[in-house]
Amino acid sequence: MTQDIFKSGLAREITDGPAFDAALAQPGEVIQTGEAVDVGSISKAPRRSRDSGPTPAQKARVADLEGRLERLDTTQATAIGDIEAEVAALQKRRSVLEGEYAAARRDLVARLKAARARR
Structure with a gap:
């Protein structure tokens, strides 16, 4: 990502709750959540493969x-x-x-x- 989503307010740091627990269980992985997401079904964000060129x-x-x-x-x-x-x-x-x-x-x-x- 080229944008600082924390600075822009699109993301925030959390210190407790189910999303926090899911993040601790999978360090280094991106976890997507949202208002309409059932916290019990949090899953890893799909990884994009790096292109080797055109x-x-x-x-x-x-x-x-x-x-x-x-x-x-x-x-x-x-x-x-x-x-x-x-x-x-x-x-x-x-x-x-x-x-x-x-x-x-x-x-x-x-x-x-x-x-x-x-x-």
Whole structure:
């Protein structure tokens, strides 16, 4: 357990009673009790076996997921790169259009001034 159940109030130390007697009869064993438990039927908590590590199937699943994640990241990076290239091309096109517009407008404004001056 990683949590201090005594500090959190989930467990408390006992000094007498049937649960105390059962604990003394089986030192080193975990004894589970609860409000709804018949004290006469206190039994040992089931022991969990220690894992020796991930199984081959778990390792294969992890490797598969890592591969899928890497492919997803690569696909995303490629897509973003493509979009950035499109944005750069559009910005260049816009710059050209703005330059052509500015030159044409200057020409028309100058011609309009000249036409108004001749009236």
